[in-house]
Amino acid sequence: MTDRYASFVQSGAGRALVKRLGLPDPPRLRRHTPGDPLLPGPVLLGAATGGRLTEPVTAILTAAGVDVRTGTGTTPPTAGHDDAAADGPAGRNERAGNGGAPAGRFGALVYDATGITDSTGLRQLYDFFHPQARSVLPSGRVIVLGTPPAGCGSPREATAQRALEGLTRSIGKEFGRGVTAQLVYVTPEGDAGTPTSLEATLRFLLSGRSAYVSGQVVRVGTGPAAVPADWDRPLAGQVVLVTGAARGIGAAVARVLARDGAQVVALDVPAAGDALAAVANEIGGTAVQLDLTGADAPTRLADHLADRHGRVDVVVHNAGITRDRTLGRMDADRWDAVLDVNLSSQERINDVLLERGLIPGGGRLVAVSSIAGIAGNRGQTNYATSKAGVIGLVDALAPALAGRGISVNAVAPGFIETRLTARIPLVIREAGRRMNSLAQGGLPVDVAETIGWLAWPASAAVSGNVVRVCGQSLLGA
Numbered sequence: 001m002t003d004r005y006a007s008f009v010q011s012g013a014g015r016a017l018v019k020r021l022g023l024p025d026p027p028r029l030r031r032h033t034p035g036d037p038l039l040p041g042p043v044l045l046g047a048a049t050g051g052r053l054t055e056p057v058t059a060i061l062t063a064a065g066v067d068v069r070t071g072t073g074t075t076p077p078t079a080g081h082d083d084a085a086a087d088g089p090a091g092r093n094e095r096a097g098n099g100g101a102p103a104g105r106f107g108a109l110v111y112d113a114t115g116i117t118d119s120t121g122l123r124q125l126y127d128f129f130h131p132q133a134r135s136v137l138p139s140g141r142v143i144v145l146g147t148p149p150a151g152c153g154s155p156r157e158a159t160a161q162r163a164l165e166g167l168t169r170s171i172g173k174e175f176g177r178g179v180t181a182q183l184v185y186v187t188p189e190g191d192a193g194t195p196t197s198l199e200a201t202l203r204f205l206l207s208g209r210s211a212y213v214s215g216q217v218v219r220v221g222t223g224p225a226a227v228p229a230d231w232d233r234p235l236a237g238q239v240v241l242v243t244g245a246a247r248g249i250g251a252a253v254a255r256v257l258a259r260d261g262a263q264v265v266a267l268d269v270p271a272a273g274d275a276l277a278a279v280a281n282e283i284g285g286t287a288v289q290l291d292l293t294g295a296d297a298p299t300r301l302a303d304h305l306a307d308r309h310g311r312v313d314v315v316v317h318n319a320g321i322t323r324d325r326t327l328g329r330m331d332a333d334r335w336d337a338v339l340d341v342n343l344s345s346q347e348r349i350n351d352v353l354l355e356r357g358l359i360p361g362g363g364r365l366v367a368v369s370s371i372a373g374i375a376g377n378r379g380q381t382n383y384a385t386s387k388a389g390v391i392g393l394v395d396a397l398a399p400a401l402a403g404r405g406i407s408v409n410a411v412a413p414g415f416i417e418t419r420l421t422a423r424i425p426l427v428i429r430e431a432g433r434r435m436n437s438l439a440q441g442g443l444p445v446d447v448a449e450t451i452g453w454l455a456w457p458a459s460a461a462v463s464g465n466v467v468r469v470c471g472q473s474l475l476g477a
């Protein structure tokens with residue numbers, strides 16, 4: 001499905017008209033192509049006094065080939081900034097107007113806020129970000145690093161660290177031009193896996209893979225993460241199951257995970273067999289025709305995985321259905337079907353795969369929820385219940401499986417351009433598309449890239465997260 005309005009706006013004539021009329025102005029988003037540099041320009045890295053992550057983050061970014069400049073808004077930059085002017089048409093060299101603030105345009109602003117231990121220290125955020133508010137390149141990134149409030153040493157520190165959410169979510173709404181903003185809480189006493197998972201998270205959030213993710217809070221905890229031999233093939237050697245893979249988001253997940261090196265087992269209902277076979281052939285994967293709601297589906301699936309691969313490293317629970325009606329008009333069949341496909345079948349499959357030891361240590365469960373599961377939606381009591389249940393499943397299983405080295409996360413897509421959303425009546429569809437910070441719907445590949453990052457072996461310490469892929473939709477928190 002195409003967004004004709006966005007295509008029109010992105011043309012020269014359309015842009016001028018839209019500006020004059022004050023209409024929504026959806027920017028063209030930067031998306032990932034293997035081999036791309038991480039960012040369209042240098043990173044300005046700032047830190048509050050006493051920040052504990054500046055050193056590891058500098059090392060991570062430098063190793064990733066990023067040009068790192070440092071400065072706090074009051075300190076001169078350590079590197080010359082004239083070459084920032086070469087960063088494409090938007091790369092004008094602007095003086096930021098605050099004393100010795102680094103000038104130029106940046107691909108990202110990264111700020112280590114872990115040193116902020118009380119509310120008065122929050123002023124350092126203003127000092128860093130205020131002079132740079134117009135210095136971020138289109139589709140650039142803002143990332144604030146903090147300490148999880150629950151892991152803080154005092155109530156004042158926890159208060160200040162919680163306050164970081166308000167800054168990042170507001171920047172996501174304010175900066176425009178496809179710039180996204182995220183808060184990453186990093187556990188202070190992390191194990192050896194923490195820096196690797198921080199690296200995986202930064203590589204995802206800075207790159208075009210996270211084009212439609214904004215205003216999110218991601219938690220990096222502990223876990224035995226493995227550094228990939230090649231960050232362009234972070235899933236090399238992994239056996240991945242993707243349910244609902246014949247079309248839409250599931251087909252995009254299968255393609256992206258195969259591109260990233262995984263051996264993909266693509267599953268869908270027998271009625272979608274031809275489309276499923278086409279996806280599996282295209283990516284060199286295998287196809288399994290199976291209705292997930294069948295009583296013997298979990299054992300048949302487990303037998304297939306055991307016989308063919310001996311294990312499954314990553315399970316992506318993507319298959320889902322809608323059967324919309326307001327509650328008073330909804331028959332029980334609609335309720336039952338949605339709950340069974342979207343939630344109960346996932347539980348049954350997880351149980352059998354885990355009982356039979358088919359998901360090894362280092363395994364990943366990634367489920368697809370929805371912003372309807374966070375905000376609720378008229379006409380979708382069944383769907384929203386199932387999708388909120390998926391979040392509950394993450395909350396319950398992530399700590400329960402941590403000891404086995406298995407991570408459990410979910411993505412919650414907002415408005416994604418698929419057949420499902422193409423069926424929504426035009427006016428409601430337009431509202432859904434525009435009511436987010438990026439003023440457009442996301443693409444299936446945006447959800448797929450986010451699932452990919454959560455599936456990487458390097459992301460072991462990212463568990464228990466629900467990451468919205470919604471362009472910072474106005475629906476929900």
Ligand code: NAD
Pocket residue numbers: 243244245246247248249250267268269272290291292293318319320321341368369370371412413414415416417418419420421
């Ligand atoms: P889609 O309808 O295009 O694809 C869903 C796939 O799941 C289909 O191929 C279908 O055959 C398969 N499936 C359904 N029931 C099955 C069963 N019993 N056994 C095996 N396979 C089954 O939908 P989509 O838009 O690609 O959505 C994928 C997931 O993303 C769903 O969980 C959906 O709820 C979620 N989601 C989508 C959006 C969106 O905007 N499109 C937003 C939020 C969440």
